[in-house]
Amino acid sequence: MVWAALRLPAEAPPAPTEAQVGLATWALQFTPRVALQEEAVVMELSASIRLFGGKRALRDRVLSQAGELGAVAVAWAPNSLAGLALARAGIDSGFRPSLAEVLDGLPIDTLSAARPHAVTLAQLGCRALGDLRRLPRGGLGRRFDDRLLAALDQAYGLRPEAHEWMVAPERFDARLELPFRVEMAPALLFGARRLLLQLCGWLAARQAGTTAIRLQWLHDAMRPRSAGAGGELVLRTAAPTRDVDHLCRLLAEHLARVELPAPVGDLALQALEVQALAVASASLLSDTVDEGEALGLTLERIAARLGPERVLRPVLQEDHRLEWMQHWQPAAEPQPRRMAAPTPLPQPTFVFPEPIRLAMQGDRPLYQGVLQLLTGPHRLEGGWWHRVPDAAVPGGQAMLQVQRDYWLALSPHAGALWVFQTRLADEAAWYLHGSFA
Numbered sequence: 424m425v426w427a428a429l430r431l432p433a434e435a436p437p438a439p440t441e442a443q444v445g446l447a448t449w450a451l452q453f454t455p456r457v458a459l460q461e462e463a464v465v466m467e468l469s470a471s472i473r474l475f476g477g478k479r480a481l482r483d484r485v486l487s488q489a490g491e492l493g494a495v496a497v498a499w500a501p502n503s504l505a506g507l508a509l510a511r512a513g514i515d516s517g518f519r520p521s522l523a524e525v526l527d528g529l530p531i532d533t534l535s536a537a538r539p540h541a542v543t544l545a546q547l548g549c550r551a552l553g554d555l556r557r558l559p560r561g562g563l564g565r566r567f568d569d570r571l572l573a574a575l576d577q578a579y580g581l582r583p584e585a586h587e588w589m590v591a592p593e594r595f596d597a598r599l600e601l602p603f604r605v606e607m608a609p610a611l612l613f614g615a616r617r618l619l620l621q622l623c624g625w626l627a628a629r630q631a632g633t634t635a636i637r638l639q640w641l642h643d644a645m646r647p648r649s650a651g652a653g654g655e656l657v658l659r660t661a662a663p664t665r666d667v668d669h670l671c672r673l674l675a676e677h678l679a680r681v682e683l684p685a686p687v688g689d690l691a692l693q694a695l696e697v698q699a700l701a702v703a704s705a706s707l708l709s710d711t712v713d714e715g716e717a718l719g720l721t722l723e724r725i726a727a728r729l730g731p732e733r734v735l736r737p738v739l740q741e742d743h744r745l746e747w748m749q750h751w752q753p754a755a756e757p758q759p760r761r762m763a764a765p766t767p768l769p770q771p772t773f774v775f776p777e778p779i780r781l782a783m784q785g786d787r788p789l790y791q792g793v794l795q796l797l798t799g800p801h802r803l804e805g806g807w808w809h810r811v812p813d814a815a816v817p818g819g820q821a822m823l824q825v826q827r828d829y830w831l832a833l834s835p836h837a838g839a840l841w842v843f844q845t846r847l848a849d850e851a852a853w854y855l856h857g858s859f860a
Contacts, residue, residue, distance in 0.1 A: 425468045425478070427485060428460070428506030429494040435461035435535065442493045445597055445617075447589045449492055449624030453485065458503070458586035461535060463510060464494075465503035465586070488620055503586065504578040508533040508552075523579060527553025536574035540567055552578070591628045595694040597621050604643055604688055608681035611640060611690065615678075616671050618692035623665045625694075632663025632700035637693045638674065642685040650685035663698040722754040743803055744825055745774055745841075745856055769798070769831050771841040771857025778854035781842065788842060788853035792835035799830030800844070829856075 429450070431442055439459050447464045450457045453475070456467040468481060475481040482499070489497055498509035500517035505526060509517050511533045517525045529552050531537045531544055537555065549555045555563075556575060564572050576582035601614050615638055626632055641653040656677055664670065726734040735751040742748055781788040788794045806824040827843040834840055839859040845852050 424501050425472065426465055426500050426503045426506045427468055428463050428465045428496075428498045428500065428503060428510045429485075429489050430463040430496040430498075430507065430510035431493055432495045433462055441598055441600075445599075445621045446489070446492045446494060448591065448595075448597070448628075449488070449621045451589065451591050452624040452627030453481070455588065455628070456586075457589040459589065460503055460507055460586075463507050465506060467503070491617055492620055493617075502577065502580055502584055504534075504574060504584060505580070507535075508578060526578060527551060527556065531555060534574055534578060536571045540571065543567075591625055595622055595625050595692070595697075597692050599690045599692075601688055601690065604686035606683060606686050608678045608683050609675065611638075611678055611687060612671065612675050614690045615674055615692065616667070618690060619667050619670050619674070622692060622694060623667045623670070626665035626697070626700070629697070630700060631697050632665045633660070633694045633697050634663050635659045635695035636670070637695055639691040639693075640683075640687040641689040641691075642683075643688045646685035653687070654681070654683075656681065657695070663700045665700065726754050742805070744806055744823075745771075747806075747809070747823075769801075769841065769859075772860035774857040775855065778843070778856045781853040781855055783853065788832070790832075790834050790840060790842075790855055791837045794832040794834055794840065794842065797831045797833055797839075800828035801830070802846075803827050803829060803843075 429446060431440075431446065433440065433442075436443070443459055443462070443464060447457050447459055450464055450466045454466050454468050454471045458465050472478055472481055475484060486497055496510040496513060496515075498506045498515055498517065500506035500509055501522055505517050505522060508526065508529055509515070512529050514525065514529075519525075531541055531549060531552065531554075534552060534555075537544060537552075544555065547558070549558070552575070556579070560572065573582060577584050597618050599614050599618055605611055605614075618638075622633070622636065635657065637655055637657050639653060639655040642650050656674075658670070658673055658677060660670075660673070722734055722736065731753040734754040736754045737749045738752050739749050740747055781790055781794075783789065784793055804824075804826050809823040811821055811823060826846040828846060829841065829843045832840045832842045837858065840855055841857040841859070842853055842855050845854070
């Protein structure tokens with residue numbers, strides 16, 4: 424797994440700060456697995472690496488904007504607790520040479536669970552996490568609380584972690600306290616860009632764009648009475664967008680014509696109008712004629728260049744047996760007529776090449792625990808017409824007829840499964856045929 428820990432300068436706050444929530448909102452554009460952890464924001468990026476063009480491209484993109492949102496350190500590690508410890512120590516990677524070797528050299532106080540026991544551990548000669556790890560586990564568990572041993576195991580990847588994932592709000596409304604009082608309107612762009620980065624991250628997570636935003640500013644408390652509480656600026660675009668540079672350029676043009684009657688100490692940004700944003704497909708092949716050459720013509724041209732047997736496409740079969748619902752044929756061959764909609768039965772996402780026979784506990788099938796049968800039976804019979812050469816019988820043929828009762832089953836550890844029980848066989852048995860994503 425690949426985790427990124429983005430650390431903010433403050434110590435662990437008792438409650439999430441606006442800066443921390445804003446950083447987490449921005450991070451949702453990379454992955455839905457974003458969580459707040461002490462003074463940092465952590466995100467699990469394993470499933471996003473390929474989407475963003477590889478590890479280096481994803482790392483560069485995160486680093487290019489995280490600093491603008493207040494992150495003082497970014498660290499990468501196989502788990503979030505190790506990433507936070509590395510970020511506190513100013514080390515950016517926990518993958519080389521190995522996580523254990525990198526963590527062993529970190530100071531004790533980089534692990535939050537060890538901080539309450541820092542004085543006692545120092546008296547024992549423990550100044551690094553490696554020293555702490557070498558203490559006898561039994562004595563460590565008896566002398567200190569369970570939280571220390573659990574955190575140590577989690578940081579070294581020996582125990583799983585649990586997180587409460589950040590959920591993108593339905594509406595975007597963010598505030599920012601400026602680090603200094605601003606007297607000239609164009610200088611507001613420094614803080615406004617930080618809010619726009621959060622906005623564009625929120626829009627990317629929702630696959631949307633905005634056509635109208637409102638930037639509000641609040642004057643300093645020590646202002647003249649005539650200055651009022653603050654002001655606002657509404658910015659509109661002709662088409663939905665989430666391009667932060669484009670929005671910054673437009674905002675700079677509008678702020679250049681604004682005069683502030685008093686210094687500004689706070690900013691707020693709201694998305695007034697949000698629309699779904701049509702994103703161009705990243706596929707190399709298009710099914711539509713409007714975007715260029717049709718898929719069929721493209722496949723024909725590639726097949727002519729590489730050979731017809733090297734370019735295949737899946738074709739549905741009029742067959743309810745799971746193994747023969749589709750087959751592969753050369754792409755240049757004519758496509759069969761469109762089939763009628765299949766029977767509305769559950770269909771597994773992943774199908775095993777061959778059904779796996781299951782062990783039994785009494786009359787109940789087992790797969791990573793006793794299976795709980797949820798729905799069924801879905802009875803399936805067919806294949807009497809399907810014959811293939813049988814090597815066991817010279818010149819003979821075997822009939823691929825099946826008589827099965829399918830069930831949607833739940834495994835305690837493997838999740839939802841597609842299993843069946845054979846019927847009218849010499850020995851009735853249970854088999855695993857597929858799993859659901």
